[in-house]
Amino acid sequence: MLRNVYAALVHFPIVDKHGHLVSTSVTNLDIHDISRSARTYGINAFFLVTPIEAQHWLVNRIIGHWQVGWGSTYNPNRMDALGICRTAGDLGEVQSAIEELDGQSPAWVITSAKRYSNSIGYENMRALMNTPGPPICLLFGTGWGLHPELILEADHILEPINGPTDFNHLSVRAAAAIIFDRLLAS
């Protein structure tokens, strides 16, 4: 890939099952599973985005356990994977962090279980990532999905992942793994 790739798991602004704006909780397994998948596919940094400071403390305590605590010697692969995991209060902070790491702001790429009129396919997205340009930041939702205000401001919206059935309720951990594989596998 010519462009660096980042990923962010968004806990606010999110919609619940009624379409209401909510903030979701960070979960331990999202941290581990998505960090491991992101590290496998060469994602430069994986951001957990939540405005709730107590959750930053929780995430950093979990990361610390595997980075410098007992977990770092029990399972060094987790130390490696969680080394790319960071917290951010909002997408402005994600943007600032990427600007610091990469020298420019990212193009925001939304992932969604729904298809939009301007959705882009995986082959086209791979081709785009192999042209010169700004880094890419993939945004993943929690709860019942990213709030429309984020979707409207995205640079690109990836096509939903469909299997051969009409069931499309993958976990965000599964969807992230499949999207990394489709976009970044050699």
Place this chain on the structure above:
Amino acid sequence: MLRNVYAALVHFPIVDKHGHLVSTSVTNLDIHDISRSARTYGINAFFLVTPIEAQHWLVNRIIGHWQVGWGSTYNPNRMDALGICRTAGDLGEVQSAIEELDGQSPAWVITSAKRYSNSIGYENMRALMNTPGPPICLLFGTGWGLHPELILEADHILEPINGPTDFNHLSVRAAAAIIFDRLLAS
């Protein structure tokens, strides 16, 4: 696909980090994530394989919550996904269940993070699945992987999933999602 596909998550016989034979615990999130991925990709049944009866009780209680309990109305998609999830004491029971569902024994396909001399690639496996023959049962390991006695008896061993890095420590939930996508996406 010409052949029906099944999947099983194996909790015994498994190796731990020292290579010792162990039984691992069933986890709630494996049940949910892998059932949802399996349902998305048209897997006919997903088996949780453990000889520990208390874990069968636990799994069936979780499935029951989403099938007939409070969860069935709170989130009917979970009822749908968990409808393909079953428990089995060992692979003999998996074989019997598949024989009952499909009329014949499956070909056993091992998934592994390691490459073996007889590993088969994803394109070749897809081609094989599109030829007439017995159903396919994909076996996923937990802990530090499937015990060698299972690997030796497999009909096929899938190539490991490699990203563009040398890190290959995906969660089984992520690996299962990617493997279903590579083998079964339209």
